[in-house]
Amino acid sequence: MYSFADMCGMATTTQSGVQLRTESLGGLHWIGILAALVSAGVHLLLGVRMAPSGMGISFILAGLGFLGAIVLILIDYRRRAVYAVGxxxxxxxxxxxxxxxxxxxxxxxxxxxxxxxxxxxxAQLVLVGILVALLRS
Structure with a gap:
């Protein structure tokens, strides 16, 4: 039998051994994750359209940066540092x-x-506001 946390992806371990730690995420976190996903999607879409130019590559890297930050938040890896760098x-x-x-x-x-x-x-302005609020809390 699966627990509610297992079904929602909370504190579950992936096949690579990385554990998702979403139980401590609040509403601001989820809005920030959504805003970062929107910005990542836009950057990846534009990057693919412009590839292989330098601008296209920079857009793809920026999109991957947003996705990487989301992963770090979801696995609870130095969240305050992610906010500060974000x-x-x-x-x-x-x-x-x-x-x-x-x-x-x-x-x-x-x-x-x-x-x-x-x-x-x-999405980016919302994300900055959320990151500032999370860093201050």
Whole structure:
């Protein structure tokens, strides 16, 4: 018979021996994980579209960075350090986006943001707010 924790993926051990420790995650964590998944998805999608260019590779690496952070949170590996590193990581993503597209690019802000850009930046702003809140708690 499986326990509720087993069915929900809480504190279960994977085949590689890594144990998921989701029982201590609160609502903010899950919203942050969702925001990071959205941003990871956007970055991976754009990265695959632009591959094998340098920009495409950088988007893929950024997407993998978001996914890696999610895994670290789920296995409870130095969560506070992940929050602390995540804040400048996400802020750098936002800053580079503004710089590349609007400061040095030909796009006009806010008219040329686009749907993927808007979804990604909203998710990233939510993520930064959550990371700050989690780090302060």
């Amino acid at each position: 804040i400048p990581f996400v802020l750098a993503q936002i800053g580079l986006w503004l710089l590349i597209n609007f400061v040095n690019g030909s796009k006009s802000f806010p008219a040329d943001i686009g749907t993927l850009g808007a979804v990604d930046k909203v």
